[in-house]
Amino acid sequence: MTDTRVPSAPGAAPPGGESLAQRVLRLALTERVVLLAVLLVVVVVWFRVLGDGGYLVAPYDVRYLGNALESMVPFALLAIAELFVIVSGRGGIDLSVGAIVSLAGMVFGLMVGEWGWPLLPSIVACVAVGGLLGAVNGALVAYLRFPALIATLATYYAYSSLALVSNANAPISTPPIVALHSLTRNVHLPLLPPVPLHVFTILVPCAVLAWVVLSRSTYGRSLYAVGTNDIAAGYATQPVTRTRFTAYVVSGLLSGVVALVTVAQFASARPDAGVVGNGMALPAITIAVLGGVAIQGGIGRVGGVVVAALLVTWLNAGMLLAFEGSEGSQYQLLALGLVLVLSALLNTLALRRYGRLA
Amino acid sequence: MTATTGQVDQAPPVTRRRPRVRAIEGQEVALIGVTGLLWLVLSLATDTFLTSGNLQNILFTVAPIALIGIGMTAVIVTAGIDVSVGSQAAVVMVVIALLVRDAGFAFLPALAVAVVSGLVLGALNGLLVAYGGIHPIIVTFGTLNIYRFVALQIFGSEQVAGVPGAFAPIGGGAEGRVFGVPVAWWLTLVLAAGMWCYMRFWATGRHLYAVGGDAFAARLAGVRVRRRQISAYVLTGACVGLAACVLIGSGGLVQQNVGAGLELRVIAAVVIGGTSIIGGRGTVLGTLLGALLVGTVTSAVTLLSWPTELTQLFIGGFILVAVGVDLLRERRRSAR
Numbered sequence: 136m137t138d139t140r141v142p143s144a145p146g147a148a149p150p151g152g153e154s155l156a157q158r159v160l161r162l163a164l165t166e167r168v169v170l171l172a173v174l175l176v177v178v179v180v181w182f183r184v185l186g187d188g189g190y191l192v193a194p195y196d197v198r199y200l201g202n203a204l205e206s207m208v209p210f211a212l213l214a215i216a217e218l219f220v221i222v223s224g225r226g227g228i229d230l231s232v233g234a235i236v237s238l239a240g241m242v243f244g245l246m247v248g249e250w251g252w253p254l255l256p257s258i259v260a261c262v263a264v265g266g267l268l269g270a271v272n273g274a275l276v277a278y279l280r281f282p283a284l285i286a287t288l289a290t291y292y293a294y295s296s297l298a299l300v301s302n303a304n305a306p307i308s309t310p311p312i313v314a315l316h317s318l319t320r321n322v323h324l325p326l327l328p329p330v331p332l333h334v335f336t337i338l339v340p341c342a343v344l345a346w347v348v349l350s351r352s353t354y355g356r357s358l359y360a361v362g363t364n365d366i367a368a369g370y371a372t373q374p375v376t377r378t379r380f381t382a383y384v385v386s387g388l389l390s391g392v393v394a395l396v397t398v399a400q401f402a403s404a405r406p407d408a409g410v411v412g413n414g415m416a417l418p419a420i421t422i423a424v425l426g427g428v429a430i431q432g433g434i435g436r437v438g439g440v441v442v443a444a445l446l447v448t449w450l451n452a453g454m455l456l457a458f459e460g461s462e463g464s465q466y467q468l469l470a471l472g473l474v475l476v477l478s479a480l481l482n483t484l485a486l487r488r489y490g491r492l493a
Numbered sequence: 494m495t496a497t498t499g500q501v502d503q504a505p506p507v508t509r510r511r512p513r514v515r516a517i518e519g520q521e522v523a524l525i526g527v528t529g530l531l532w533l534v535l536s537l538a539t540d541t542f543l544t545s546g547n548l549q550n551i552l553f554t555v556a557p558i559a560l561i562g563i564g565m566t567a568v569i570v571t572a573g574i575d576v577s578v579g580s581q582a583a584v585v586m587v588v589i590a591l592l593v594r595d596a597g598f599a600f601l602p603a604l605a606v607a608v609v610s611g612l613v614l615g616a617l618n619g620l621l622v623a624y625g626g627i628h629p630i631i632v633t634f635g636t637l638n639i640y641r642f643v644a645l646q647i648f649g650s651e652q653v654a655g656v657p658g659a660f661a662p663i664g665g666g667a668e669g670r671v672f673g674v675p676v677a678w679w680l681t682l683v684l685a686a687g688m689w690c691y692m693r694f695w696a697t698g699r700h701l702y703a704v705g706g707d708a709f710a711a712r713l714a715g716v717r718v719r720r721r722q723i724s725a726y727v728l729t730g731a732c733v734g735l736a737a738c739v740l741i742g743s744g745g746l747v748q749q750n751v752g753a754g755l756e757l758r759v760i761a762a763v764v765i766g767g768t769s770i771i772g773g774r775g776t777v778l779g780t781l782l783g784a785l786l787v788g789t790v791t792s793a794v795t796l797l798s799w800p801t802e803l804t805q806l807f808i809g810g811f812i813l814v815a816v817g818v819d820l821l822r823e824r825r826r827s828a829r
Contacts, residue, residue, distance in 0.1 A: 279820070281820065282816070285764055290809065296805035296806035297806065420634065421634065421635075431628075469642040472637065475631060476631070479625075
């Protein structure tokens with residue numbers, strides 16, 4: 136029933152005598168981080184040039200780029216969440232991350248803002264709620280074998296509905312919640328522009344942890360094996376079901392962390408935080424695919440995803456300056472869509488040509 | 494799946510087996526039962542449910558979802574998905590709203606423009622899926638954004654107000670009804686019946702199932718896989734064009750966020766109707782019933798004066814139950 140064909144055979148060893156141009160092309164197509172780094176430089180230089188030419192409404196300087204990192208944190212974390220889920224294979228995808236952000240954020244808001252719980256237990260509970268909601272997804276997909284797209288679509292509906300009902304569709308912004316805003320203040324470090332505090336306290340630790348888990352732990356190797364070919368992984372005595380289940384739990388935990396971040400950022404627990412507009416799931420999936428995660432599963436790295444998140448953040452920040460009024464946010468939609476389709480085309484091309492992808 | 498690939502039985506069966514293609518599937522019977530039960534309970538619990546006004550309202554609000562669902566069924570049967578229909582609808586609606594208001598287009602020309610622009614948007618999706626080698630969900634997530642951008646550009650950062658009632662013949666008002674049933678619903682029924690016959694009796698219609706069952710095997714069997722994929726997305730685009738006319742209905746205001754979230758409601762209706770998301774199985778009849786169930790639930794939550802946000806919780810629950818039942822049947826089928 137499911138398509139168990141592996142996307143490609145192991146890559147034919149590149150012939151020794153390839154020209155420089157071929158080598159550059161191969162590097163750009165197979166080493167996604169290299170390509171993204173080049174694009175990142177291009178974007179930054181391009182907007183600097185536009186700024187010097189007076190085409191931007193405000194300077195696109197280091198201080199602005201540092202501030203823009205604030206909006207990178209949730210999307211980078213959710214893209215890492217999608218990385219885990221998509222790598223787990225069998226059509227893995229998590230449409231419900233935005234709804235989990237809403238619901239866990241509302242639970243956190245109720246705990247801190249209404250019931251007066253101390254901060255630390257509430258933080259732990261909020262992340263745990265995220266993990267629990269992720270576990271529901273994981274149980275549906277891994278144990279009951281629901282198609283991931285449909286299972287997480289259904290839970291997206293359910294969670295976002297519960298988030299709206301939880302406080303009768305009203306945000307919670309009592310004083311204890313507003314006080315949390317200081318957690319996302321800018322910090323001044325030597326040699327660096329002011330950077331939001333939670334880049335260091337949340338994003339960097341989570342990304343490093345994710346990298347360790349995926350690249351340096353037994354679980355990570357098992358996850359890649361399961362995502363590449365779950366039948367083969369089963370014969371190789373990997374715990375297929377449990378590994379896949381855990382990927383969804385991780386996605387839920389990270390969504391719980393993002394819930395904390397958004398509550399602190401907006402100084403308010405909003406019932407539609409993760410689903411308003413296009414929601415958070417779509418940009419997260421876009422960033423993951425741009426970062427070199429193959430939708431078939433088994434392929435993708437944390438480094439690529441983080442650099443992709445940085446690229447999208449600074450591109451969006453630049454476009455806000457390049458247009459007056461709401462035009463900038465409209466062009467962000469165009470850029471997001473084009474980037475998603477083009478990066479997927481690039482993934483296909485790289486797989487066809489070299490049989491592998493980084 | 495089994496019904497579509499035309500397998501040859503190895504040994505001659507001892508007893509004559511029932512014909513593989515049934516007029517109505519088990520899931521559809523169950524859906525009729527659930528919807529009927531809901532209607533019964535609701536008409537007993539409230540005195541407003543079983544009124545012609547409310548039923549007309551349900552049918553009219555369900556019509557656009559069911560219309561798009563006709564195309565979406567074909568797409569999902571080919572193992573694809575189209576999440577860009579909401580943005581497609583936004584593009585078509587703003588185009589025809591402006592044409593009707595500023596260029597004075599009449600009903601039929603505007604309808605034609607709507608269908609053609611829907612076709613074009615769908616064709617782009619189809620081409621990218623068939624020739625780009627990209628997973629359909631990625632393609633249509635991308636075009637969801639791109640089409641929304643196009644729509645917003647045409648809007649020019651203001652909503653379109655004062656659209657005249659050129660589409661009143663298929664709108665929700667009194668002139669949009671024949672025999673007391675909304676014309677939009679008649680339109681849906683006719684199209685659905687045509688599509689049902691096509692997917693059941695025409696060779697190319699059966700090929701849709703073959704593509705969804707196993708595209709590689711279908712290609713070896715001589716099915717033009719890419720052409721079938723493109724045709725499914727193009728059909729969806731055309732359906733979106735029609736649905737956009739219904740949504741504009743008797744005119745008024747077209748807002749910039751129009752059509753947002755429509756794709757999820759359509760996919761929910763298709764999946765509740767028993768179409769398998771991994772492709773190869775499903776019928777248009779099921780989709781109609783699924784849409785009707787979604788419409789009934791939405792209406793019920795309003796009439797029972799529960800918080801409207803609960804509607805989504807019920808839809809999510811119905812999706813899980815429908816897919817769960819389908820998985821159970823599938824498991825039993827493959828165990829046999």
